[in-house]
Amino acid sequence: MNVNERAYTDSTDSTGDTDVSSNLLAAAVLEQRIVYGKLHGVYKKALNKALQTTSKSEQLISLLQEFADDKNDDDETDSEEFYQYDDTSDKENFDPSIPLLQNPKKLRGKGRPLGTKRFKSSCEISSSKTKTQRRCKKCGKVGHYQKNCKEQ
Numbered sequence: 105m106n107v108n109e110r111a112y113t114d115s116t117d118s119t120g121d122t123d124v125s126s127n128l129l130a131a132a133v134l135e136q137r138i139v140y141g142k143l144h145g146v147y148k149k150a151l152n153k154a155l156q157t158t159s160k161s162e163q164l165i166s167l168l169q170e171f172a173d174d175k176n177d178d179d180e181t182d183s184e185e186f187y188q189y190d191d192t193s194d195k196e197n198f199d200p201s202i203p204l205l206q207n208p209k210k211l212r213g214k215g216r217p218l219g220t221k222r223f224k225s226s227c228e229i230s231s232s233k234t235k236t237q238r239r240c241k242k243c244g245k246v247g248h249y250q251k252n253c254k255e256q
Contacts, residue, residue, distance in 0.1 A: 131200035138204070 154161040216222065241250045248254075 127201065134200050134203070 150164055154164040237246045238249055239246050240248050240253050242253045243255045
């Protein structure tokens, strides 16, 4: 009896990695995305605050310049200190395969926004008088019915 080997091997993906290594990679990527989201949020708040006053904008520029010019590569120690104060670093209750719930993104609906007037096509008749004008079936003129026609 020939049995398919793939059914009995460790669950591997197309790259040949096992679930354990792919889970570690996914956890690392998820962790980077969380850090990026937090940094981006703080950056946007600081930028909005700095744009309101010039003194704070100069202070923010100097702070960012100092951070960018820093020659020390203590990224590992900085990241360890950062994760110690992080509220999501609770290893007991944190599962990297489950994404964190956040506020949903606001999506703009399709179509014309409410409260705006529709633009008529060039082939549409723009005047509303043509809808209300009456046409006589006897003479073909506009403005009266056949019953009130004066031409006999």
